[in-house]
Amino acid sequence: MKTDVLVVGGGLAGTSAALFLAWHGVRVTLVEKHPGSSPHPRAVGFTARTGEMLRAAGIEDELPPSRMAKGFGIRRVRVESLAGKRFEETFWSPPAEQSPNGRTQAGGAQVEYSPSTGIGVAQDRMEPLLRDKARELGADIRMSTRMLEFSQDDAGVTAVVRGDGEPYEIRADYLVAADGHRSPVREALGITRGGRGYLHTSRSVLFRAPLDEYLRDGIGQFIVDGVGFLTTYGDGRWVLMLDDREYSEPELRQQIFRAIGRDDLDVEIITTGRWTISAAVADRFSRGRVFLAGDAAHTLPPSRGGFGANVGIEDAHNLAWKLAAVLNGESRPSLLDTYDAERRPVALLCHQQIFARDDGHNRDGEREDAPLLDNDAMHFGILYRSDAVLGAGPELPAAQRPEQWNGQPGTRAPHVWLAPGKSTLDLFGRGWVLVADHPQWEEASAELGIRCERLERLEPFGLSAKGASLVRPDGYIAWRAEDLPDDPADALKTAFRRSSAGTR
Known part of the structure; x- marks a missing residue:
């Protein structure tokens, strides 16, 4: 059979890739060796930035109500037990006075960063929602189907897969490998990894x-002293x-009761797990017509920054519009x-930030000597430097809060309310857009056939009344003219062709 893009792996990154590709009108086939999601929920807590991407794809309103819907700041405290004494709270990002999805400035003024909020849905419930939406948009999702081998040439990729019957071939123009941290595809490509490597192994119940x-105070x-780490899926x-x-x-029940601090509750054990915690980033995110995404590209230990699943979903979002x-x-x-130029530095920055903090992973190593970036900068203020961005020089920081960027090319376009709910x-999301007035x-x-959105408020984009910003299909700013040049048509044409590798 023939498809445009073959996605290998049906976790969050792979399913998101299928969703975003289908949303862009790409013929996409996904193969996943398991029949469904893992019985262990794994990740929980998706950032407002992930909420924005799902909002654009038309799925945000379909998500179930969430206990964590007012933000992504997950609070952590050391305790004697859940019902016992509470001691010091540990902070992930530098403490700051926060509004639900923005920052409180001096004088009480609010800066809202996003129309979306954090999503407190467990991974085993998020994945089926993404799969259903991808199918609705036309993606061919094949569960219980394993890729046995693949090869690539100058014209495409040929994969041999097997479901319930005999093996068969799939021919694709490109392959997205979202096949997990052990990634047979990455290994077959000979792509090595760097980073802290193996950290520790944990058991879970x-x-x-x-x-x-015990959740009423937002923690x-x-x-839990002498027991382990306890968290809720909401x-x-x-x-x-x-x-x-x-x-x-019986030992598991005893440990659960010790962690809770009481044994008079009805406790149902659902499943157990054994987890290898490691940190590694691939030395390249592509080779030929094959691209790595999610854990195949970067294995990052669980953190309150949400640098695992969320970063993988954003990989898929970045790659999908480019493939389309x-x-x-x-x-x-x-x-x-x-794709590599923009996303690999993000993974490296996340790796750095995880080990710049005491988040339970620095057991046998030193902290990274790096300035701490708060969640607002990491979620909304990452800077892309690549040939698809004009004007993002090496002198600029890797991330800042959106109001500090003020519409800098290479950053996500700023959020401003245009009307209630809009x-x-x-x-942004479907194609290139020029913001001007x-x-x-x-x-x-x-x-050029580019849609122009005339906005009266151009200050958040760093523009004068005669300026313009060119926004990519992923909502990132590719170029801007802060004022009106002598020849606007020529300036825009040059910027578009350079940033889009355009053929028109």
Whole structure:
């Protein structure tokens, strides 16, 4: 069979890739060796930036209500037990006075960063929602189907897969490997990795118990002295992380009761797990027509920054529009080189930030000597430097809060409310957009077939009344003219062709 893009792996990154590719009109086939999601929920807590991407794809409103919907700041405290004494709270990002999804400035003024909020849905419930939406958009999702081998040539990739019957071939123009931290595809490509490497191994027990009364103060993670790490999935399920050894069921119950601080509750043990915690980033995110995404590209230990699943979803979002542009002939294949240039530095920065903090992973090593960047900078203020961005020089920091960037090329376009329920971010996602408020820019964009959105408020984009910003399909700013140049049409045409690797 023939498809445009073959995605290998049906976790969050792979399913998101299928979703975003289908949303861009790409023929995409996904193969996943398991019949469904893991019975262990694993990740919980998706950032407002992930919420923005799902909002653009039309799925945000379909997500279930969330206990964590007012933000992504997950609080952690050391305790005697859940019901016992509470000691010091440990902070992930530098403490700051926060509004639900923005920052409180001096004098009480609010800076809102996003129209979306953090999503407190467990991974085993998020994945089926993404799969269903991807299928609705036309993606071919094949569960219980394993890729046995693959090869690539100058024209595409040939994979041999097997479901319930005999093996068969799939021919694709490109392959996205989202096949996990062990990634057979990455290994077959000979791509090596760097980073802290193996950290430790932990056991886990997933259980259900009526413990909502201990969540009323907004704390959701607990370091229990002498026991382990306890956290909630926000839906009645909890996970307790323990030292790596064998536990009988009576021993697991005893540990759960010790962590809770009482033994008079009905506790249902759902499943157990054994987890290898490591940190590694691939030395390259692509080779030929094959691209790595999610844990295949970067294995990052669980953190309150949400640098695992969320970063993988953003990989998929970044890659999808570029593959679509190349496949439909709008851009040259050189645009795909910017995927590694933009996303690998993000993974390296996340690795750095995890080990710049005391988040339970620095057991046998020193902290990274690096300035701490708060969640607002990491979620909303990452800077991309690549040939798809004009004007993002090496002198600029890797991340800042959005108001500090003020519309800098290489950063996500700023959120401003245009009307109740409508954000500037809702203008982006389908194609290239020029943001301006001058008729000459409107004429220039019409010549190129680029949609022009005339906004009266251009200050958040760092523009004068005669300036313009060119925004990519992923909502990132590719270029801007802070004022009106002598020849707006020529300036826009040059910027578009350079940043899009355009063929028109």
